Amino acid sequence: MKLSHIFFIILGVLSCTTSLPTLVMSAEESSARIVNGFAVDISQVPYQASLRVRTITGWSHSCGAVVISTRALATAAHCGVNFLNQPSSLVAAVGTSQRSSGGTTYSISRIIIHELYSNKTLEHDIALAITTQSIVFGLNVAPVTIAPLGITLPNNAEAIVTGFGATAYGSTASSVLLAAQVKIVDQTSCVRSYLRITAITSGMICAIGTNPSRDACQGDSGGPLVYNNNLIGIVSFGEGCADANYPGVYTRVSAYESWIYQKLTGI
Numbered sequence: 001m002k003l004s005h006i007f008f009i010i011l012g013v014l015s016c017t018t019s020l021p022t023l024v025m026s027a028e029e030s031s032a033r034i035v036n037g038f039a040v041d042i043s044q045v046p047y048q049a050s051l052r053v054r055t056i057t058g059w060s061h062s063c064g065a066v067v068i069s070t071r072a073l074a075t076a077a078h079c080g081v082n083f084l085n086q087p088s089s090l091v092a093a094v095g096t097s098q099r100s101s102g103g104t105t106y107s108i109s110r111i112i113i114h115e116l117y118s119n120k121t122l123e124h125d126i127a128l129a130i131t132t133q134s135i136v137f138g139l140n141v142a143p144v145t146i147a148p149l150g151i152t153l154p155n156n157a158e159a160i161v162t163g164f165g166a167t168a169y170g171s172t173a174s175s176v177l178l179a180a181q182v183k184i185v186d187q188t189s190c191v192r193s194y195l196r197i198t199a200i201t202s203g204m205i206c207a208i209g210t211n212p213s214r215d216a217c218q219g220d221s222g223g224p225l226v227y228n229n230n231l232i233g234i235v236s237f238g239e240g241c242a243d244a245n246y247p248g249v250y251t252r253v254s255a256y257e258s259w260i261y262q263k264l265t266g267i
Contacts, residue, residue: 040179042097045162047144047224047231048177049073050093051080051129052105061099064163064223065092066231067143070134071267074146074260075222076234076251078119080111080127087111092129095140097177099164103140106131112263114256123201125236125251128260130267146261147230147254155186159207159227161248163220163235182207184227185247193246197239203255205233206247225250 042048047067052059063079073092083090087108096103109132114124135141162179190206191199200206207225225233233250253260 039097039174039176040162042095042103042140042177045160045177045179045224045226046095046140046142047226048094048162050096050099050164051075051108051222052091052093053083054089054091059091059093059100059105061164062090063221064235065129066222066224066234067094067135067141068128068146068231068260069143069264070137071131072264073129073131074231074234074253075127075129076236077113077117077125077127078122078236079222080129081113081117081119083108083111084113087129090129092131092135094135095138099175099177104136106133106135108132110267114259121198122237122249123199124203124256126234126253126256126259128263144224144226144231145229146257147227147232149254149257151230151232151254153184153205153227153232155184157184157227158182159184159225159232161207161220161223161225161233161235163223180209182209182225182248190247190249194239194249197246200249203252204236205250205252207233207250208247 049065049067050061051063051065053062063075065073065075068074087110090108091105092108093103093105108129110130112128112130114126116124158181160179161182162177164174164177185206185208194200220235223235224231231253233253236249236251238248239246
């Protein structure tokens, strides 16, 4: 079982639609140095954040995260579970398109993991990272809307996934923020794809891009999947990266709307 890909970003060229932000690609960004994709400026996805972990040489990108309020970021539970007792080992970097520099960093005072999170099945793979100080909003830093419980997500609806992860399975991480357009996969098809690997539950949502294959990859865990300016998914796991037989699996944010707001009222 490769729930190892806990996870992800192999990216493809984004087309502009009314429900997606307009992401502009330069000639330089379209070169082969970014596999099937292109860099995106943080001003176009100002909710994107990076969780960095303290190392002997400084701070290093660990997981993606999503700005949802002045004091909180959403991320994957598997990104934060090892820091419950040492949240100060993490900082949240916001407002930057660079993996390891730029923007503003905020110390983390607390990690809140969903009470039913399972590190075996990755069910309820959602957490909140609480900052010690209020996040200052501006052109490059802004919260995303949390998808409401009743949101309608048509099959094949186009969404955007972003992150600083690998550009191919087992490859090195991207030094800049990347974005990809992916399509929502119907739940029955996703359940069938993972039938011999793991259970796909109602708290999960699946998506993938095709022609060429586009997906998230190692290092993108905890990052956002956004549809119509709503945060509908958090990068969770997959089988490899951009494998047409295995869509990427995300935590279905709308299923945790009430949990998120309940926790936000307590910070």
